[in-house]
Structure formats: C-alpha cells, structure tokens
Amino acid sequence: MNSYVDYTSPSVQFTYDLSDNILFQKDAQNSISELSIQQLNTLANVSLLEIRLSTANVIEPHYHQNATELVYCVTGAVTVSLINPFTSELRHFPITPGQVANVPQGWWHYLVATVDNTHLLTIFNAPIPEFILGSDVLRLTPSNILAHTYCLNENKIQDALSPIKKPVLIGPPKDCKQQPLQKPGIHVRLADTVAHHQPTPERSYAYTSGYPGFSFNPYQN
Known part of the structure; x- marks a missing residue:
C-alpha cells in the first residue's frame, strides 16, 4: 500500500520514540514495541517490531499473512x-x-531467546504487520472441532487449553506453573542448513537468568 504523503503538511512525521508504543510487555525483560504507519506517517511500506527477551522466553508460534x-x-x-x-x-x-534470519510471508514460525538481554529488530515489508497467533488458533477453535478432526478426547483438549484466555505473544505466561527441568545449561543444536540432512554439532549456552539449573531445547516439537 503506497499512500500519498503531503510532505508540506504540519502533521508530517519523521521521527518516533518506540517506547511510546509498547505492543506487549510480559515483564521488565520481555517486551515488544511496534512501529508502523500508524505511528510514523512517512513510513509507507515498512514497519518493525523491537523485541526484548530473556532466556527461554518465546515469541509464540504465529504467521504474518501480509508480510x-x-x-x-x-x-x-x-x-x-x-x-x-x-x-x-x-x-x-x-x-x-549482526546476523539475520528471514521468514517468508505466511510461514508459521516462532523465536526462542537462548541468552538473557536478547534484543531484536524484526522488519516487515508492509505498513502494518498483521499476524495470526497460535494462542488465538487454539483458544478460538471449538474443542469439539479439534477433537473430531484429530480423533482426540474433547475433555482432555478442554483441560489442556483452558488456561489460554487471551493472546500470549511472549510465552510462557508470567503465571505459568510448570517446573523448570533440572539439568545444567541450555543445549541448542545448530540449524541444519546443509543439504542431505548431515549431522550438525551442538552449541551450549550458559544459563544466566532467574531459574538455576534450567535446561531448554527449542528444537523439541
């Protein structure tokens, strides 16, 4: 969408403070700020999110239908x-x-921080980044439809999904009752970017946030 901008207008904007538009804040270490044409009217076909995460926090599975x-x-x-x-x-x-990863339009994806003080910029080729969240798909799809479609127990589905009352965005939620795994360190397998699925080495990250002895593997699925 290319909209005409009157650069002689007193309302034309060239700068913006991202701290004025926090899209979501889980706590002091985990937040998302948004910049789009709604905040900066000269942006045209670009927008971005500024994301801050601590170890093992996840930008929940989602996709962008327009960017x-x-x-x-x-x-x-x-x-x-x-x-x-x-x-x-x-x-x-x-x-x-200094490194980047590209997610094509409409592809299902998620992001997992593997160290504290992770700071990201995510840039979109659209004036406003639209998204479909996994939490919305799970909580808004009727449990009887999920049960019937996948031959599952409806009561178990209702019980498992009942805590999801609203969009998550950064998970796990602050009130999550799950206990951290009692293994030292965080072990992350490097991405398999080599043809023919050749084995890839392990990379270990020291755990630096508030759950001593926590072990997390973002590759579990």
Missing part, C-alpha cells in the same frame, strides 16, 4: 524456527549479533 519478516539480532542470541510449507520441514536458525 515477510526479517529478524535482526542486535544483542544476545535467538533461534528462529519455521515450517517450510513447500517441504513440510521444521527448520531452526540460531542467530547472534
């Missing part, structure tokens, strides 16, 4: 995971400062 997403790591480390709809493969791409 490709370029993820740039400013500080910290994050694993960008996506499903390639042409090969039905789940792929994992760890990136560190």
Whole structure:
C-alpha cells in the first residue's frame, strides 16, 4: 500500500520514540514495541517490531499473512524456527549479533531467546504487520472441532487449553506453573542448513537468568 504523503503538511512525521508504543510487555525483560504507519506517517511500506527477551522466553508460534519478516539480532542470541510449507520441514536458525534470519510471508514460525538481554529488530515489508497467533488458533477453535478432526478426547483438549484466555505473544505466561527441568545449561543444536540432512554439532549456552539449573531445547516439537 503506497499512500500519498503531503510532505508540506504540519502533521508530517519523521521521527518516533518506540517506547511510546509498547505492543506487549510480559515483564521488565520481555517486551515488544511496534512501529508502523500508524505511528510514523512517512513510513509507507515498512514497519518493525523491537523485541526484548530473556532466556527461554518465546515469541509464540504465529504467521504474518501480509508480510515477510526479517529478524535482526542486535544483542544476545535467538533461534528462529519455521515450517517450510513447500517441504513440510521444521527448520531452526540460531542467530547472534549482526546476523539475520528471514521468514517468508505466511510461514508459521516462532523465536526462542537462548541468552538473557536478547534484543531484536524484526522488519516487515508492509505498513502494518498483521499476524495470526497460535494462542488465538487454539483458544478460538471449538474443542469439539479439534477433537473430531484429530480423533482426540474433547475433555482432555478442554483441560489442556483452558488456561489460554487471551493472546500470549511472549510465552510462557508470567503465571505459568510448570517446573523448570533440572539439568545444567541450555543445549541448542545448530540449524541444519546443509543439504542431505548431515549431522550438525551442538552449541551450549550458559544459563544466566532467574531459574538455576534450567535446561531448554527449542528444537523439541
């Protein structure tokens, strides 16, 4: 969408403070700020999210129906995971400062921080980034439809999904009762970016946030 901008108008905008538009804040270490044409009227066909995450926090599975997403790591480390709809493969791409990962338009994906103080910029080729969240798909699809479609127990589905009352965005929720796994460190397998699925080495990250002894593997599915 290319809209005409009157650059002589007193309302034309050239700068903006992202701290004035926090899209979601889980706590002091985990937040998302948004910049779109709604905040800066000279942007045209570009928008971005500024994301801050601590270890093992997840930008929940989702897709953008109107834009490709370029993820740039400013500080910290994050694993960008996506499903390639042409090969039905789940792929994992760890990136560190100065590196990027690209998520094509409409592809299901999620992001997992593997160290504290992870700071990301995600850039979209659309004036406003639209998204369909996994939490919305789960909580808004009737449990009887899920049970019938996948031959599952409806009562178990209702029990499992009942805590999801609203969009999650950054998971797990603050009130999550799950106990951290009692294994040292965080072990992350490097993305398999080599043809023919050759084995890839392991990378270990020291755990630095508030759950001593927590072990997290973003590649579990």
